[in-house]
Amino acid sequence: MLDQAKLIDGVADMPEYITAPILYLCYIPNSDPDPYPSNILGEFPLFTNSSREKLLIKLILPNLGNLQDRIISGVAFFLAEN
Numbered sequence: 886m887l888d889q890a891k892l893i894d895g896v897a898d899m900p901e902y903i904t905a906p907i908l909y910l911c912y913i914p915n916s917d918p919d920p921y922p923s924n925i926l927g928e929f930p931l932f933t934n935s936s937r938e939k940l941l942i943k944l945i946l947p948n949l950g951n952l953q954d955r956i957i958s959g960v961a962f963f964l965a966e967n
C-alpha cells in the first residue's frame with residue numbers, strides 16, 4: 886500500500902489488488918544523488934497487466950518497513966488488471 890509516496894505495510898484482510906494513487910515518474914541520472922536515503926529504497930516491477938508477462942520497468946520507491954517482506958510477498962505494479 887502507498888502512503889505519501891512510500892510503500893507501507895498493508896492490513897491482514899487487504900484485497901490482492903488495490904488501486905495505487907497517481908504516480909509521477911521521473912528519470913534521475915546515475916550521476917545524480919538519490920532524493921531518498923538508499924537504505925529505504927526498494928526496486929519493484931511495473932508490468933503491463935496482472936499476468937506479469939511483460940515487464941516495462943523497475944520502479945525504485947521509498948519503502949517503510951521490511952524490504953524483504955515486500956520481495957517475498959511479490960509486491961508489483963500493473964498498468965491494468967486482466
